[in-house]
Amino acid sequence: MGKYDIAQxxxxxxxxxxxxGSYPESNKKFCDKCGSETITKCPKCQAYIxxxxxxxxxxxxxxxxxxxxxxxxxxxxxxxxxAPILPExxxxxxxxxxxxGQPRGTSMTISNKVFIVHGHDxxxxxxxxxxxxxxxxxxxxxxxxxNKGRAIIEKLIDYSDVGFAVILLSADDIAYxxxxxxPDDAKPQARQNVILELGFxxxxxxRDRVCPMYRSAPNFRLPSDYSGVLLTEYDEAGGWREKLxxxxxxxxxxxxxx
Numbered sequence: 001m002g003k004y005d006i007a008q009x010x011x012x013x014x015x016x017x018x019x020x021g022s023y024p025e026s027n028k029k030f031c032d033k034c035g036s037e038t039i040t041k042c043p044k045c046q047a048y049i050x051x052x053x054x055x056x057x058x059x060x061x062x063x064x065x066x067x068x069x070x071x072x073x074x075x076x077x078x079x080x081x082x083a084p085i086l087p088e089x090x091x092x093x094x095x096x097x098x099x100x101g102q103p104r105g106t107s108m109t110i111s112n113k114v115f116i117v118h119g120h121d122x123x124x125x126x127x128x129x130x131x132x133x134x135x136x137x138x139x140x141x142x143x144x145x146x147n148k149g150r151a152i153i154e155k156l157i158d159y160s161d162v163g164f165a166v167i168l169l170s171a172d173d174i175a176y177x178x179x180x181x182x183p184d185d186a187k188p189q190a191r192q193n194v195i196l197e198l199g200f201x202x203x204x205x206x207r208d209r210v211c212p213m214y215r216s217a218p219n220f221r222l223p224s225d226y227s228g229v230l231l232t233e234y235d236e237a238g239g240w241r242e243k244l245x246x247x248x249x250x251x252x253x254x255x256x257x258x
């Protein structure tokens with residue numbers, strides 16, 4: 001059995017900290033998204049709002065769902081009273097507004113933010129990040145952003161409001177197919193989190209706003225479902241810079257630059 005942490009939520013329904021009891025240093029008196037006051041207790045019965053569910057020996061795996069009614073007295077929370085009540089089967093579905101990207105044929109607002117998905121190749125990550133900064137863009141690297149008591153997937157979604165993503169595929173893992181191959185057939189491949197986030201941004205931004213980049217390695221295994229797509233090689237000569245710049249321009253970035 002596990003136990004609930006305390007959640008801090010603003011009066012408009014923005015989740016501030018799902019582990020307000022365990023990590024109070026991440027709490028805020030006012031919401032940084034709308035400026036509303038934040039609460040950790042039901043205004044009617046003063047029961048703590050249930051937050052992240054901790055299970056001993058288990059790390060992660062819990063997706064927080066914004067509560068609509070107090071679990072102790074049944075009263076609606078302030079954010080519930082300000083919004084129409086959804087059918088029961090829809091109440092716990094909390095999709096970000098742009099999670100599935102823009103419909104085809106519509107325009108996307110271009111900011112100066114570019115998300116970088118990376119593995120363990122620090123030189124590759126730093127090289128791309130510094131080049132983006134040189135172009136006047138803001139690289140978004142997930143581990144450099146505050147956690148605020150969120151699970152990794154929640155944090156990824158919250159910081160995915162960008163118009164372009166660079167996916168760095170480096171030879172970090174060694175793997176083989178246990179059914180058709182032998183251990184000696186093991187080949188280097190990108191980390192699983194990188195593959196997952198590649199798929200996430202392909203769905204979120206569409207393929208023309210995602211630039212997969214790889215560093216060449218002997219027998220490097222690229223994602224099988226992505227075969228046939230031209231990838232940008234992170235070459236030591238630096239040719240990748242002009243190729244990335246071209247992709248950014250095609251996506252609407254760097255207008256007015258040569």
